[in-house]
Amino acid sequence: xxxxxxxxxxxxxxxxxxxxxxxxxxxxxxxxxxxxxxxxxxxxxxxxxxxxxxxxxxxxxxxxxxxxxxxxxxxxxxxxxxxxxxxxxxxxxxxxxxxxxxxxxxxxxxxxxxxxxxxxxxxxxxxxxxxxxxxxxxxxxxxxxxxxxxxxxxxxxxxxxxxxxxxxxxxxxxxxxxxxxxxxxxxxxxxxxxxxxxxxxxxxxxxxxxxxxxxxxxxxxxxxxxxxxxxxxxxxxxxxxxxxxxxxxxxxxxxxxxxxxxxxxxxxxxxxxxxxxxxxxxxxxxxxxxxxxxxxxxxxxxxxxxxxxxxxxxxxxxxxxxxxxxxx
Numbered sequence: 598x599x600x601x602x603x604x605x606x607x608x609x610x611x612x613x614x615x616x617x618x619x620x621x622x623x624x625x626x627x628x629x630x631x632x633x634x635x636x637x638x639x640x641x642x643x644x645x646x647x648x649x650x651x652x653x654x655x656x657x658x659x660x661x662x663x664x665x666x667x668x669x670x671x672x673x674x675x676x677x678x679x680x681x682x683x684x685x686x687x688x689x690x691x692x693x694x695x696x697x698x699x700x701x702x703x704x705x706x707x708x709x710x711x712x713x714x715x716x717x718x719x720x721x722x723x724x725x726x727x728x729x730x731x732x733x734x735x736x737x738x739x740x741x742x743x744x745x746x747x748x749x750x751x752x753x754x755x756x757x758x759x760x761x762x763x764x765x766x767x768x769x770x771x772x773x774x775x776x777x778x779x780x781x782x783x784x785x786x787x788x789x790x791x792x793x794x795x796x797x798x799x800x801x802x803x804x805x806x807x808x809x810x811x812x813x814x815x816x817x818x819x820x821x822x823x824x825x826x827x828x829x830x831x832x833x834x835x836x837x838x839x840x841x842x843x844x845x846x847x848x849x850x851x852x853x854x855x856x857x858x859x860x861x862x863x864x865x866x867x868x869x870x871x872x873x874x875x876x877x878x879x880x881x882x883x884x885x886x887x888x889x890x891x892x893x894x895x896x897x898x899x900x901x902x903x904x905x906x907x908x909x910x911x912x913x914x915x916x917x918x919x920x921x922x923x924x925x
Contacts (some may be wrong), residue, residue, distance in 0.1 A: 600806065602664070611636075611640075611647070611648070611688070612633055612636065612637065614688050615632060615633055615636055615683075615688055616629060616633065617686060618683070618687045618688050619632060619683075620838065622668075622687075626837065626838065631676055631680065631685075632679070632680040632683055633680075635676065635677040635680035635681065636637055636648075636680050636681065637683050638659075638677070639656075639659050639677070639684075641683055641877075642658075642659050642662065643655055643658075643659070648681075648684060648689060648724050649689060650684065652693075652694075653693060653694045653695070653696055654680075654698075656681055656696060656699075657696055657698045657699050659677075659681075660674055660677060660678055660679075660681075660696070660699055660700075661698075661699060661700040661913060663677060664701060664702040665700055666830075668702075669702055670702060670704075670705075671701065671702040671703060671704035672704075673702070674701070674702040678696075681693075683844070686798070686826065687762055690719065708906065708909050708910055709873075709876040709906060709907070709910060710867050710868055710869050710873050710876065711873065711876045711877050711880045711910050712873055712874070712876075712877040713869070714877075714881060715876055716863065716867075717736055717874070719785065719863035719864075719865065720732070720856070720859045720860055720863050720865065721733060721736075721859070722863070723858070723859035723862040723863055724855060724856075724859045727786065727828065727847075728851065728852050728855035728856070730779070730782055730783065730786055731745055731746075731828060731847075731852050732852065732855070732856055732859075732871070732874060733776075733778075733779055734779065734783075735871055735874035735875060735878075736874035736875075736877060737774075737775075737776035737778070737779060737878070738760055738773045738774060738775065738776070738878070739773055739875050739878035739879060739895050739896055740760075740762065740773065740850055740855075741765070741766065741872070741875060742852065742871045742872065743849070744762050744765055745828070745852075746826070746828050746846045746847050746848075746849065746852070747761070747764075747826065747846055748760070748826065748827040749763070749823065749824055749825065749826060749827065750787060750790070750822055750823050750824070750825050750826075751823035751824065752828055753775065753783065753787075753827065754775070755775070755780055755783075755784070758774060758775045758776075758780075759772050759774055759775055760772070760773050760774070760775050760778060762827070762897065763808065764808060765897050766897065769893070769897055769899075771894065771897040773895050774895070783808040786827075787827070788826065790829060791822055794822055794825050794829075795831065795842060797833075798820065802842060802843060802844065803820050803832060803843075803844075804819045804820055804841060804843045805819050805824055805825050805826065805843060805844065806819070806836060806839075806843065806845070807819050807822075807824060809872075824845075825844075826844075827846045828846055828847040829845070829846060829847065830844055830845045830846060830847050830848065831847075833907075839922065849871075852871060853871055854872060856870060856871050856874075857870065875896070876907070876910075879895075879896055879904065879907045880893055880907050880910050883907055883908065888907070889901070889904055889905070892904055892907070
C-alpha cells in the first residue's frame with residue numbers, strides 16, 4: 598500500500614502567496630481581506646490572466662474602470678491601487694512603473710457633521726452600560742471606532758489621565774486624554790473584564806492576539822490581563838490565522854446600532870453616527886480656543902490641513918459671518 602503525499606514542489610497559489618506576504622508583515626486581518634479581494638477583482642477583470650503577464654497598462658485599465666464605470670470613492674480606488682502595488686512589489690518582486698494615464702476618482706470636499714454639546718448630552722442620555730462607555734470615550738478622547746474597540750488594558754493610564762492609542766491610522770501611536778468623568782465607570786468596567794479573563798484562564802482560554810511578532814518574543818504575554826482588550830467580545834471565537842479559540846475585541850456593529858438608536862431617540866435628524874463624536878471632539882476643542890496644533894496631535898493627523906476642516910465647521914451657522922436678516 599502506497600501513501601499519497603502532497604506535492605511539496607508545487608508552488609502555493611497566488612492568493613495564498615499574497616496572504617503569506619501580508620501575514621509576514623503583520624498587517625491586520627481587515628487589510629488582508631481587502632487586498633485579496635482587490636487582487637482577485639483585478640485578475641477577473643482581465644479574464645483570469647496571471648498578473649505576471651500584465652503591466653502598467655492593465656493596472657491603469659482596471660483602476661480607471663473603477664473610477665469611471667463603477668464610480669467608486671477616491672479612497673476605494675486608492676485601496677485597490679495599494680493592493681495591486683503590494684502584489685507586484687512583495688509577491689511578484691516587480692516594481693510597477695508610473696501610472697501616468699490613470700483616471701483618478703474624485704475626492705469630494707465635505708464638511709463633517711458635528712453634534713452640538715447639547716446634542717452629545719442628549720445622545721449619551723439614551724445610552725447605557727458598555728455602549729455608553731464606548732460612545733463617551735469616542736467623544737471624550739477623540740478616538741476612532743476601531744481604536745476604541747482595539748484598546749488594551751495596559752494602554753490606559755489613570756494617574757496621568759491619558760490613553761495611548763497604538764497602531765492607529767497610518768500605523769502610528771499617539772497619546773490622547775482620558776476624561777476624569779470616565780475614571781470610575783472605566784475602573785468598574787475593567788474589574789468586570791478582569792473577572793471574565795480569570796474565568797477564561799480557568800477554562801484553558803484567556804489568550805489574546807498580540808500585535809506584530811510579540812507572540813513569539815513573549816510567549817506568555819498573551820495571557821496577561823494588561824494585554825487583554827478593554828472591550829472584549831461576549832463570545833469566544835476561532836482565530837482565522839492561528840486556529841486558536843480566544844476572545845476577540847467587541848464587534849463594531851453593536852456600538853454602531855446603539856448610537857444610531859440613541860440619535861433617533863434624541864430626535865436628532867443629522868446624518869450622524871459613531872464618527873460624529875470624533876468630529877464633535879475636535880470642533881468643541883477649537884470652540885474652546887485650544888491650539889489647532891494640539892488638536893492635530895490628539896487626533897493623530899499627519900497633515901494640519903486635515904485638522905483645518907474643523908475651522909470651516911466653526912464658520913457655519915452664525916459662528917462666522919452675521920446674516921443681514923439679523924440686522925433688520
